[in-house]
Amino acid sequence: MNAIFDSAAPSGTGNGRVTDLLSTVLFGSDARREHGFWRRLVATEPFRRPLWPPPGPTSDERLALAHARLRALNDALDSAARPAADPRALAALHEWLAPVDPALATVAGIHYNLFLGSLLDHDAGSFRDLSDFLRLRRIGTFLCTEVAHGNDAAAVETTATYDPGRDGFVLHTPNAGAQKFMPNTSPAGGPKSGLVAARLIVGGADHGVFLLLVPLTDASRALPGIRVRRLPARMGSPVDHSLTSFDQVFVGRGALLGGPQGRVGDDGVFRSETEGRRRRFLTSIGRVVTGRICMSASAVGSARVTLALAVRYGGHRFVSAGRAAPPVPVLAHRSHHGPLAEAMATVFAMSLLHRRVLDRWEKAASRPPAEREAAERLVDIAKGWITWQARDVIVECRERCGAQGLLENNGMTELVTGIEGAITAEGDNLAICSRAAAGLLADAVRAPQEEPDPEPESGDLADLRFLGRLLDQVERIRWARAAARLAGAEHGDPLERWNAASGPALRGVEAHAYRQAAHAYDHAITALPDGEARDRLGELARLFALSWVAANSGDLLAAGHLTAGQVEGLTDATEQLVAAVSGHLPELAESFALPPELLADWPIAGARYTDAYDDPGASWHTEAAREPSGSAR
Template sequence: MTVPLTDTVPPSTVEQLTGVLLGPEFRHEHGFWQRLISTEPFRRPAGGTPEERLELAYDRLRILNHCLDSGARLASDPRALAALHAWLGPVDPALTTVAGIHYNLFLGTLLDHGCVGRRDLSDYLTMRRIGTYLCTEVAHGNNAAAMETTATYDRERDGFVLHTPNAGAQKFMPNTSPAGGAKSGLVAARLVADGGDHGVRLFLVPLTDDVRPLPGIRVRRLPARMGSPVDHCLTSFDRLFVERDALLGPGEPGDVQAEFRTGPGDRRRRFLTSIGRVTPGRISMSACAAGSARATLAVAVRYGGHRVISGTRGAPPVPVEAHRTHHGPLASAMATVFAMSLLSRRAQERWEACTDEVGRSEAAGLVDVAKAWITWRAREVIVESRERCGAQALLENNGMTELVTGVEGAITAEGDNIALYAKAAADMLFAAVPGGDDGPDRDQRPGDLADPRFLGRLLASVQDIWFARARERVLRTPDADADADALGRWNAASGPALRGVEAYAYRQAAEAYAEARAALPEGAARDRLGELERLFAVEWVARNSGDLLARGLLSGDQVDALAESREELIAAVATHARELADSFALPEELLADWPIAGPGYADAYDDPRGRWHDSPANAR
């Protein structure tokens, strides 16, 4: 019997830890998605070809949309979009991709451009037409300065002619095929009017009907992509005329001058507005990666308790999780998954809290770094969890293979990770406090490895060390010709600067841990979170112990003690691994669809015609 929570029944340890991972309002923010993926339409089907799985993804998209009270409300709420990605990601990566494109990139951009009340959005809200987003070009990525697709203003017809001038200008990877039904897209193109280039703008363009691309539009499916079967395509335009109201912009209909005016900074501002949904998209990619990592780790923890192996020297059989070689990597993964989840929330909350342009820019920088760091760590956790489950985790019915390949998409989607790190490194390189490896005000007092505050200071020092090295390399690079040597200076500094960004991400995650622990009351949940926090920090400090020792921030005895401290923390975390995995709040219906998550996993491979189903005599 389940005892309902009341004011007199305190939350359990698991419930408190769920609140740490998903936020204090997790029932309100995440409950809808937990319930949705527990329903029959979202249960895992058996097998299916890639085309059948793609069709299923679009069918599920329509079911999802029907369950919403408002698609526009979802599109305007970054928290809801992040929750969608966190819960749908482990269930159906293809569905997650097309839902993110439709609600965030397409509908969200229309809302950001003030289209409510000025345009009829009913086709997109009811999904009579599915939305997609066409920005990236084959030869140019999202490099606006090099974008070649044009939209030339035709004054006589008062509209635009969309054109793809060469193969390199084809739009790359949008889901523009007729699969799933009729589609419209937001197309980024260079606006040309009266002989002038007015920068990259967005145009709302019908692309297909239910069967084929519309006249003037060519759509070709790309080769099969690793992971989920989304209909990624190459899309081009052959002098396609669109009405003037296809252009998204601030002007009123018919106000040509207002639409085309490009004062100082207008082009950049308009382009940034056009791609403004990238930041909520990166928040969603972080949530998706963290959710997928939680799911695979939960399955690995459960399987480790179910899978029994022979004991040593005639001892009784033991679950595989009893071995340090098995539970050690999963304990480290658990500390990382909590860090990923906490950093994802920290970045999102910082971005939501900022209203001024400077603060929003800094918060967006944290979102960028968090997206890259979280998706990279998710790959490590997912691969480790898969490996701990052996050959059975390579089978599609056990749910992990799609997530192993799916996380690769998250690493590239909404900005390649290395590019995000490089931008952050360039922004932070000279913003880092000059004056020495450890900054002028860094606390240099010796401390105790059991003290999270001391570990936090060490993490901050690692960041200082790498940025100091990057600055030193810049200063050693000749600068006779500033323009010619800019790339040389960056190349000299980029290696250590990227390490500095990585250290910044670890530091931010550690600070998120500390804040979450401080918010918990004394008790078991706080103890569990403290063990995870220290394990996370100790492992990072150990990786950088040589630098910290060289600068007198760690003693030789402390470096020796790091290994023992790590082993003690692994043992503590592993003892509570199942409880920690339960705090992920994954629905039992989801886990039931992955055989190795349950104790009867071998039954999934039973042969109904096997002789063991006969009488004992026949079986012999």
């Protein structure tokens, strides 16, 4: 039991103390409050992984299990409004549930964040009865994306036309491209209601996209005027992605989620405190930003679990070491532990950046709009970088586990495919990173230009401060290139100018994410007392930074920030850190604080993993039973 999650546990000593300190780095000083509930939950029924007999559950059975778990989760909460109102609780929910059941994380995230969260945000002070949704008599879902409109969701074509005679809105889908293209809208799991993004038409005027609360299904079918058709099976979790359309569906005026973005009064007149249809839309779907934090959390949790499984399996999967030598764990080989050591440095960086972003977003809620916009940009950058890094880590770890990693009962295959959903959900990575790139490039163009250093910077590749300065320089180089490309493009065509600069600008966003993660490492190291835990974290931080420096060594050399000798020394410096980190991989994986019950559900995690494939009717059992009593062998 990890002491930071157990108030009755004494402070650890030796390696246990190191593990606890590293767990605090990953989960925060208030880990018991923030993560303890979710960690305990995944170790209990019905959240344990079922030991399905071959060939395993069907997609519909897995979806039914996800909804059963959602109800068990809701019953375990003091109030279903808690995760909806608390970004930290939402993030922790995804961090622990996504590795166990990606489908559950999807339906829970939609219900608590996008649905209930939006209702709470926009209906503060209203008298709307939420009891059906809080008690899960109706499941909430969110319908924004359309077949023809995803990243340009402000252009959705579904309409909500105000009917003054009936004092309500008529929802309508005008064409095939306007069908909602969203998950969890079928009757599977029970009656559903949705928040539908539609163009608000009042008195013939289009006021932009707003959310309306619309009952979608009863327990068995779509309600009149609503069509729900399941889409083809998708890779990853078995959530019921569907096409949903509306044929002149009427809802009362109270269905509109009002707020500063606008509302329709008793006199049937639209009024808004927010200028511009795009700003009204972004205000209406503000919960999508929190959803991006949740996608980062899902990726962090999934990468940690996959890496822990790969490290454990590498320690008890033995291979031949030569004719005269006894077998050794496959983890003893540099070709095996090297990629896992680099993955460990990346996973810690992902975790630290995620916590840094969560802290900043939480504080930004009470800050001026400019600070909130900067925090949202960091959320976008982190979501893209973390989910892309998670894909690389998960695929690498799966490969290190060979054929065992391809079996569903070892848990990795769902995470390999599930991360693709996180990369696309709540804003496609490339689209949100492009938006962030445009903002950061504008800042770079306005910033005063630094004079290049006349001589290469002196420094030690073992010095984390020197490596940090190199990471800063990588980002500056990339923004300077993007700015030069922008300046050289012809004026008058915004698309052509952006196309000219977007390549290096997107690489600038990547460099910005690496620098932010490195700063998060620095902060975490400073907060630790001198000792083994600080040493371990420092090794991880240097390996993380050095890998990025090595990837950009040509640019740094050309710009005079590295000498030829330093570039030559990168390989030895990296190998020394790989050796240092790999020697502590099991200890570092223990700091992930995965419950023993959770690990027990994946055969690959145990030293006796072959027992999962034992055959009671096979010869090694039947021969012993047939052997005559007292016979000699």
